[in-house]
Amino acid sequence: QLQLAESGGGSVQAGGSLTLSCRVSGLSYWTYCLGWVRQAPGKEREGVAGINGQGGLLYADSVRDRFTVSFDNNKKTLYLQMNNLKPEDTGMYSCAADLSSGYCYEGVDAYYYWGQGTQVTVSS
DSSP states (O other): OOEEEEEEEEETTTTTTEEEEEESSSSSOOOOOOEEEEOOSOOOOEEEEEEEEOOEEEEOTTTTTEEEEETTTTEEEEEEOOOOGGGGEEEEEEEEEOSSSOOOOOSSSOOEOOOOOOEEEEEE
């Protein structure tokens, strides 16, 4: 059973940086997509970034060139480095996993396993 646990959220001013971490327990496959999903109040969940077992990356247009997703296989930890944060980046950030295909897709429907989430608040 896969388990995901996020950490690293917090409050920051616009232009600042934060790094989110997600400990992935029980991962024993190479066919996966690990991703970050966010949800702002009153809005639908949005896929932010994803990485698969071959190192393939996927980013939402809204965060491309500002956010970097990575996975340390030795530590079994997924990271999201967020730079030049904007108030519209505010939301609950969750890590998620899809073990079905090994590809990362746009959107959030493919994710089956979810963490509890960590709050990110960016003030102007």
